[in-house]
Amino acid sequence: MAHILFESQYGSTQQYAEELAQRLSTSAEPLRGAEVPSGTDPIIVMSYVHGPTLPAAAWIAEHAKELNLGSRPVAVAAVGMSLSDYARERDQVGHMLGSRADHVKRFYLPGRLNYSQLSGTHGKVMTGIITAIRLKPGKSDNDRAMISSYNQDVDWVDVDELGPIVAWAKRAG
Structure with missing residues (x-):
C-alpha cells in the first residue's frame, strides 16, 4: 500500500x-x-x-x-x-x-491560487514577481498566464x- x-x-x-x-x-x-x-x-x-x-x-x-x-x-x-x-x-x-x-x-x-486568501507577505511577493514579468521582453506562455491571472482567484x-x-x-x- x-x-x-x-x-x-x-x-x-x-x-x-x-x-x-x-x-x-x-x-x-x-x-x-x-x-x-x-x-x-x-x-x-x-x-x-x-x-x-x-x-x-x-x-x-x-x-x-x-x-x-x-x-x-x-x-x-x-x-x-x-x-x-x-x-x-x-x-x-x-x-x-x-x-x-x-x-x-x-x-x-x-x-489553485486565490489572491483573496493570500497572506500580506505572499501578496507582496506575487506583486513583485508579476511586475518583473511584465517588464521582461520575450514573455513565455507561462509568463502570459501568470500575468493574466494576477490578482484573481484561479483554480x-x-x-x-x-x-x-x-x-x-x-x-x-
Whole structure:
C-alpha cells in the first residue's frame, strides 16, 4: 500500500492528496514532522511550489538515506501555478534533488491560487514577481498566464491529472 505525505498551504495539495489516497485505498498524512514510513511500499510526497520553496523535495533530500533511494519507489508530486508543460520541462524538483533525482519519479499538478486568501507577505511577493514579468521582453506562455491571472482567484485543480500517479503507484507497489 502506498504511503502519501503532503504539505498544503492553501488547500489544493491537500485536495489532491486526499483524492489520491481514496483512489489507492490508503490515507494521506501531513508531511510536517513525518518520519519515513517503514517497509518497502511506495512513498508519494506531495507539496506546493512557491518560487524556490518546495517542501516535498526538501523532505526527500533530508531523509534520502532513510528512504533507501534506488531501492524503494519514491515519487514527488509538485502542485503549482505554472502551466503543466512548462513545469515538467523546467523540472524544478529534479534540479532541487540533484544527483538523487534519478531515483525519484516526478509529477507536476496544476493548483489553485486565490489572491483573496493570500497572506500580506505572499501578496507582496506575487506583486513583485508579476511586475518583473511584465517588464521582461520575450514573455513565455507561462509568463502570459501568470500575468493574466494576477490578482484573481484561479483554480486549475484537476483530479484527473492524478491518473499517472495512480498508475505509477500500482506498478511500483
